[in-house]
Amino acid sequence: MAYELLYTHRAVRDIKALDSLTQKRLGKKLEDLRKDPRRTAQKLTDSKLGQYRWHIGDYRVIFDLHGEKIVILRVGHRREIYR
Numbered sequence: 001m002a003y004e005l006l007y008t009h010r011a012v013r014d015i016k017a018l019d020s021l022t023q024k025r026l027g028k029k030l031e032d033l034r035k036d037p038r039r040t041a042q043k044l045t046d047s048k049l050g051q052y053r054w055h056i057g058d059y060r061v062i063f064d065l066h067g068e069k070i071v072i073l074r075v076g077h078r079r080e081i082y083r
Helices: 009-016 020-033
Strands: 004-007 052-056 059-066 069-077
Touching: 004 009, 009 020, 009 069, 020 052, 020 059
Parallel strands: 004 069
Antiparallel strands: 052 059, 059 069
């Protein structure tokens, strides 16, 4: 069972700000992770940003799970995403 990926306006803006090579790499990895999102996700201790995060190289994807949907909230470099 594959989950449906939904993107917030902020996440779309974050992704568009990345270079094309990083965008492609994130896209491929997100497609793989949507099959089993909890397998590699880590729960965030501070829920202000979201419920979970994925590490994709030096980038972090912050997301929430709502039933069969993965809502991508933010995407950013690891040193900037939590600020």
